[in-house]
Amino acid sequence: MKLIEVKDYQEMSQVAADYLLSKVKTSQDLTLGLATGGTPKGLYEALILDHHENKTSYQHVSSFNLDEYIGLSGTHPNSYSHYMEENLFKHIDIESKNTNIPSGKAPDLEHECEEYDKKIDSYGGIDLQVLGIGSNGHIGFNEPGTSFDSNTHIVELAQSTLKANARYFDSIDEVPTHAITMGIASIMKSKEILLLASGQSKQNALKTLVEGDISENFPASILNRHANVTVIADEEALAMVKGLELLNR
Numbered sequence: 726m727k728l729i730e731v732k733d734y735q736e737m738s739q740v741a742a743d744y745l746l747s748k749v750k751t752s753q754d755l756t757l758g759l760a761t762g763g764t765p766k767g768l769y770e771a772l773i774l775d776h777h778e779n780k781t782s783y784q785h786v787s788s789f790n791l792d793e794y795i796g797l798s799g800t801h802p803n804s805y806s807h808y809m810e811e812n813l814f815k816h817i818d819i820e821s822k823n824t825n826i827p828s829g830k831a832p833d834l835e836h837e838c839e840e841y842d843k844k845i846d847s848y849g850g851i852d853l854q855v856l857g858i859g860s861n862g863h864i865g866f867n868e869p870g871t872s873f874d875s876n877t878h879i880v881e882l883a884q885s886t887l888k889a890n891a892r893y894f895d896s897i898d899e900v901p902t903h904a905i906t907m908g909i910a911s912i913m914k915s916k917e918i919l920l921l922a923s924g925q926s927k928q929n930a931l932k933t934l935v936e937g938d939i940s941e942n943f944p945a946s947i948l949n950r951h952a953n954v955t956v957i958a959d960e961e962a963l964a965m966v967k968g969l970e971l972l973n974r
C-alpha cells in the first residue's frame with residue numbers, strides 16, 4: 726500500500742483528481758470504478774472544474790459504481806444513480822450508455838448482481854477503483870463479516886451505516902435497510918485502487934487498516950493483499966496511525 730498524506734479535504738480531492746486525470750488523459754480506453762458519499766464529492770468537483778477549464782474528455786471512459794440502495798428508483802434524490810448524475814455525470818462528456826450503476830429496483834435482484842459482475846468482466850475489469858471507507862471498515866456496502874470471496878450481492882446495512890447515512894434523509898427510518906454492492910472479490914479484481922479518507926470520523930478506520938489484522942470483521946483490511954493500492958488521506962484521518970511508513974511498503 727502506498728500513502729499520499731495531504732493536509733486537508735481540499736488537498737485530498739485535488740490530489741485524487743490529478744491522479745485520476747493522469748489516467749483519463751493517457752488511456753485510450755479506461756474503466757473507472759466510482760464511489761458515492763461525502764468523500765469523493767470534492768474529487769468530482771475538481772474533475773468538473775478541469776473539464777470546463779481544460780476540456781478533458783471522457784468519451785473513452787466507462788464507469789461502474791460500487792453500490793445502490795434497494796428500493797430507490799434511479800431518479801430518487803437519495804439514490805446513488807441520482808447522486809452520480811448530479812455530482813459528476815451531467816457536468817462532463819461521459820456517455821450515459823457507458824455509466825453503470827446496479828439497479829436497486831430490478832425485478833430480480835439476484836440476477837442483477839450476476840449480470841453486474843459479468844458486465845464488469847466484459848469490459849476487461851476495472852482499471853482504477855475509487856473507494857471511500859466506512860468508520861466500521863466497510864468498502865462499498867460490504868459490512869463487517871462479509872466474505873472476502875463475495876461477488877456483487879445484496880446486503881443488509883449495519884446500524885452504524887444507517888446512522889451515518891441518515892444525514893442525507895429526513896429521518897433514519899427513511900434510509901433503505903438493504904443495498905446492492907460490488908463484493909469484496911469484485912473490488913479486489915480491480916487493477917488499481919485509490920482509497921480516499923478525510924477527517925476525524927475516519928481515524929479509527931485508518932488505524933485498523935494500517936495496524937490491524939486482515940480479517941473479514943474489517944472488510945477494508947483485504948486491501949493489504951492487493952498489489953496496487955494508493956491511500957490518499959489527510960492529517961486528521963491519519964492522526965491515530967502510528968508508523969506511517971508501514972503504509973509505504
Ligand code: F6R
Nearest residue numbers: 760761762763764857858859865
Ligand atoms: C459509497 C460507498 C461507501 C462509502 C463509505 C464512506 O459508494 O461505497 O463505502 O465510501 O460509506 O462514506 P462517506 O464518504 O460519506 O464517509
